[in-house]
Amino acid sequence: MSDGWTPDLLGEPFEQQTLELAPDAEGEVVATLVRSIPSWIGRLARPLPDVDVLYVHGWSDYFFQTGLARFWNGLGADFYALDLRKYGRSLREGQTPGYVGSLDDYDDDIAVALAVMGHAPDAASSRRLVLLGHSTGGLTLALWAARHPGVASALVLNSPWLELQLGAIGRQALAPLVGMRARFDPLGPHPAVDLGFYTRAQVEIGSLPVPGYHDQWRPERGFPTHPGWLAAILAGHRRVSAGIDVGCPALVLLSTRSTMPVTWSDDMTSSDSVLAVDDIARAATRIGRLVTVARIDGAIHDVFLSRPEPRAEAYDVLRAWIEAVAANAR
Template identity: 70%
Template structure:
């Protein structure tokens, strides 16, 4: 089935969306959704990155709504695209387990459909920058390692490259989780998110003001199932063993983490989702040209932080991308 035409997106002009059919599974219709924002004629003619296409992939229990991020790339001349993966956000259908897959390799089909809709097939005429947040950063890291040379640059915003409890806990948990995933991949597990990350974003004022889509990004996050978590840990193991993304990579992280066990004001200026020091150590194993930037005062999504760390993160990204892609 062919992709549908571009239509207006819920974010308003200039954003448009396109549905990408992916077949069916036991829960019904599968689609991904591509959102785009194109630069104006002046940026297309004069800006430094006017031959670049950016593909953004969101994190767990999330969808694309970061209009400021799109504008930042459009200002550089780049065409900006964002992908709501299957069973997330615009792509979530009734009766589906939100965000569920049993292998991160499954997303190869979503990414291939997006690149085709962007006009970047097997022989692209434009350069590709991949930009992933959290789980999306893990997905794009592994995809890049399986497809070396397809991307000209990889930018990771607090990528989930290691389990929050560290490598030793991951190694101990993995055999048990694999067994559980084989027997009951969609079993219910206890809720562990107390909603503090969503509260921190609310206090900062960085949550989207969109009606009717609260279930796309619930305060306590999606339910976690053994089959999905097993897929995540398998991805972490591949990173721990070492991969090569085949292009320069920029990793943006908060300067520090705060465990989300109770509400404290530090949750509005630190990463309350990942252990950033463990992610920083894992980041050096994804390629030979990795730049690490620690952003003081940033939260888990550095581009949703307060004004000062957010501006710092944008400045780092612009300078790095301009220099890397113009060399």
């Protein structure tokens, strides 16, 4: 009898499983869990043989970063990645890509994924859970961890979108206008603001394309945005600004600088051209009581898609941090 796992588009050793969720006004809703599991030999004498990692991608994105899975498998951990509803492997015809009216909607996606991983609330698992989120996925997981204290043993955030690019004052001024429109026209259009420079930076670096990469799931200029979705993001930012507690040690990885994505610049290949990283670093101090902020010189928005030198530094920082956290937890 099949256990639900089938070969993934990324090839061996990746497998995927479709997770059925409650339908919505657009029809069928699913999430997709991808996994890469080390062999028993691959766990020998490794620091994290009892760890499961759950990765959640960012806006207009999906999981394709095989190097990230290899890193965790190399430490002996089981790696799982979740393509959220209406993203990537989970996007169905007729759906509004990436749309939710509340970030809390993802509780169902995460709950079903954790159940498959053996971390359901009633499961007696001896394995520890590490949450890993990028950009919007980092915001989503930080808020989720704060609502589910004690579930995760550690939280790793890769350039998490913890504050609007306009800063707190800009967010507070914009929120009432967005909220009003979200009530009356949640799926209405927004002006396009992504000029494709972030994607171009990754192409210039050589991070893209990679095997299994689908540009229709990660379009050059991103998915169209909508008032209901932006209102959900701003609500998440407001909660972070007020202070939350993720309930476990947290590592936040960021570039040392940002570049405004107004016109193309070669600086975009060595800086974050999506978020205002100084604002994110300040916001990170409000997500918990034990937060480490690591600034990686030369990193782009996804630090693990940066040039080889900053990417290697990010992995070195992550390895040292997670091994120390794991050792202290024993």
